[in-house]
Amino acid sequence: MDGKCILIGAGDLTVGELSVAAKDLVIAVDGGLGYCGVLEIEPDVILGDFDSLTEGERQALDGLREQIPERIITLPVEKDETDMLAAIKYGLAKAYRDFRIYGGTGGRVDHTLANIQCLLYLKKQDAVGYLIDGDGMMFVIQDEAIHLKAGLEGTLSLFCMGETAEGVTIEHMKYPLRDARMTNDFPIGISNEFIGEEAVISVRKGALVCIIRYAE
16 A cells, blocks of 8 residues: 555644645544544544543544444454554554554553554554654664664664664764664663764664654
8 A cells, every 4th residue: 555544643742734645544543533623634534442532522423423434433442452553453454554643642651652562563564653743753673774864953762672682783873883782671772863964773683662853
């Protein structure tokens, strides 16, 4: 699938607008439905257990159930997967491989951590996911190298997603690293700085979450 799967969650929304193409699939995840109105976006699917909606959002959802019942997927409150993971699985089943998550950070810390784990889930499904806010983004790399375009300003932090990550290399940034071993109990990769060059981040074995914060 050439388009993107755009997921709008109920965390902190710090972007003012979203660009949606015809091939994109937009999923409002539970309370993220309220943000769709703010962004003036009509979701293709509304999915969640809807246990945290405000009274106004609940009334709006009831109205949508009458108008477009085929676009609403109601999940049980008691389940093993989060609403966001269920939305990701829906997008994967529709053959999407590029996922952009908005409103997936802030709010409850446990939800933010769960969404970071969802990025690793996507990587294991041969897909890619980005947690995006107005200040930057998060994504996961695993057993690979990535190139970040020249001209970026801000910081990059790397955190080990498993017990260890081997062969971690950082090139063309303020603090280079060569063939290092990272662990999940020592934050050696925090707050590196872009220097205007094309940065290269690689990990030979293991998974890292990359957090980019743009300069203000």
